[in-house]
Amino acid sequence: MVNPLSQKNVNKMKNHKRFDLDENEIPKKWYNILPDLPVALPPPLSPATNEPVGPKDLAPLFPMELIRQEVSTDREIQIPHEVLERYREIRPSPLIRATGLEHVLKTKARIYFKHEGERSPTGSHKVNTAIAQAYYNMKEGVESLITETGAGQWGSALAYATHLFELACEVYMVRASFDQKPHRKTIMELFGASVFSSPSKNTDFGQQILEKDPSNPGSLGIAISEAISHSLRNDEAKYSLGSVLNHVLLHQTVIGLEAEKQFKMAEADLKGPDYVVACVGGGSNFAGLSYPFIRAKLHNGYEMEAIAAESVAASKMSDGEYKYDFGDTAKTTPLLKMYTLGSDYIPPPIHAGGLRYHGVAPSLSVLLDSGVVTPTKFTQKIAFEAAKIFVNSEGILPAPESAHAIAATIDIARRNKDKDITILFNLSGHGLFDLEGYRKYNANELE
């Protein structure tokens, strides 16, 4: 007996196509965009003197090698052997052609994505820099890393990486997430990290806030302040940041450098995608995928649109000001020139916790200001709607953050239904930690 639907079935649910790299094709060098920026990067300034901050000002916070990378003007920076060894356990990530999504959208556009969540032990791209940062700190004799985390992606990635190199790890987790998402804490603790709800009683700043408002839900800006002050009072400890800074974005370029090779496998003669899309919290995920392609755009006159997707809940790129601002709420960091909503801005509690940051990386800010990168913003509802279309056509559940890149991709694909174009986006993480958000979406309970 033949199924009347079977033909429809075969047509409808297209198989997606994978382009896998051999582990020996993992890039041996990271790409540093600083020397290629159309405008020199405005230096970080000391809030006290308004003078540029020098390496020795950063020495209490970071190991020397990361400070060197932070200010380096070398286009390429060697990936240490020991880091490459660890990358081989979690990379390369596949490039996948989303033929199922293309079909559902009825578009001629060819859609590709990097799947950073598939092999990542903590489910997102954050491990790419966590491993490098833990390694350099270990080499310089640091015994403990202190950091902050919002929804928990970064904290769990650093807990994993510090465990690999036997460093202690202490994480200040934004209280709202600490209370609502106990399972990210569970993972961090499995890897031996200590997790504190922020604002906490561990730091003066945390105590001040709790005295004013014992039920303060916390914010990334507050957690950064606490992590920095905690690390500054401990000589054996350094501070670690999961985005925004040059060296963090640098480590993520392994994503785009792999994608360049895979895109050639997939599209033979083409220079690169017509659109490169990623979501933006602090900018490391966007930079990781796009900077290698932007290099080609800046040098080889290859025409490409770089689309940075943010949340309307923290739309610094679309609605922020380009100015010097603090990276944290206590105003302890150097001043960074970036698109910002103000260091005291507290975003509403959307499920895409990774996008809830008031500012964006200085290097990305330069590219936005000079028109090389175009911002776009989406509501939580639209992002989840895009995620639903994606999981139903590709079978992969995206993180709510990544869903913003999918929303942008769907928008481009629909506007170019009949055009022979290619779109590449970064699926920065899977959504298996965010099922409460999907439950609310299914139940129509999302704000």
Added chain:
Amino acid sequence: MVNPLSQKNVNKMKNHKRFDLDENEIPKKWYNILPDLPVALPPPLSPATNEPVGPKDLAPLFPMELIRQEVSTDREIQIPHEVLERYREIRPSPLIRATGLEHVLKTKARIYFKHEGERSPTGSHKVNTAIAQAYYNMKEGVESLITETGAGQWGSALAYATHLFELACEVYMVRASFDQKPHRKTIMELFGASVFSSPSKNTDFGQQILEKDPSNPGSLGIAISEAISHSLRNDEAKYSLGSVLNHVLLHQTVIGLEAEKQFKMAEADLKGPDYVVACVGGGSNFAGLSYPFIRAKLHNGYEMEAIAAESVAASKMSDGEYKYDFGDTAKTTPLLKMYTLGSDYIPPPIHAGGLRYHGVAPSLSVLLDSGVVTPTKFTQKIAFEAAKIFVNSEGILPAPESAHAIAATIDIARRNKDKDITILFNLSGHGLFDLEGYRKYNANELE
């Protein structure tokens, strides 16, 4: 400045080694152990007549092709092109040498595992048969599949597979899990499935139970009864089972057939592992990895110990009786000869929900009875302890079910510290859906 610890670091956290197959090396045929069993498989009996059940008795429940596979004596059964296409989206799964675990255990034994959770969209091996079952039902014009699920692994795998082939899917989920694990329901619903808490008001049997005990927590046996009776009253619908039956175990052999090739890559001259280990709920995961190796053991006199790890909460292999019993609580299924604790046995609510079944596959029961397979059992606490050792040495969080196989592996590796042996176990799924269990473990709240 050199880290005094760095040498220790480099020694301690060994990198694990991956052995990846090309997608073209996914087996083209499944292996059917029935013709190779040392004793002929006792046939399923009709409870009414005590006569063997024939294909036409099964026709109301299953499509003809699956019934053919259920009784087939062909050693190899072709995997349809359309199923292979889908396998290429989720397979091959990597074989990984757990050098980190070996190091922590200070053993000379070489430990390998198949990582079925890495690429599976629902996190476990269950999709291997879900895809095949959905495909054959679609080909025969079935419009809807009805099934049961305990913790939700099977239900979400079938929801994914039915979505691929555009079948409707209705899932009876054991009430205890339905209430405690809403997120598995969320995933099933994302793939378009309807999920009912069992016992439910949908079926007479469910109603009877609820009348006696409105707060009955349900069991797999009850849920099976409800799913069967629901499917029997709907002509367009068939029933689908996630383990126990021959055709289900058959589809899982893709795991072991891949592992045979990968083990040759890893160990060159060796015939096969000295120990093959997997956990057992109904037996499909164990059969999937071990049956291809057991074939070699039965035919080529290759010496290997096949270790089946179960939970003390449902220790049918270690403590059950080998007899004809029902597969469900309402006694609606044919009688199957198997190791069983009795079809009315209700296991305590351990976190390894996939192991909470009263019986075990008839083919596996024959192998147990004839001494080809050796059972072993572990408490929940020991399984989580093993999982902790594994996540700390390999960086991968195992499902609580798989943790039982890890416990058995650790036990073997420790007993053979100084022996040049190899152990292969199946990591049937990841533990990202089971973090509540890990939270309790960390907090020392596990029974």
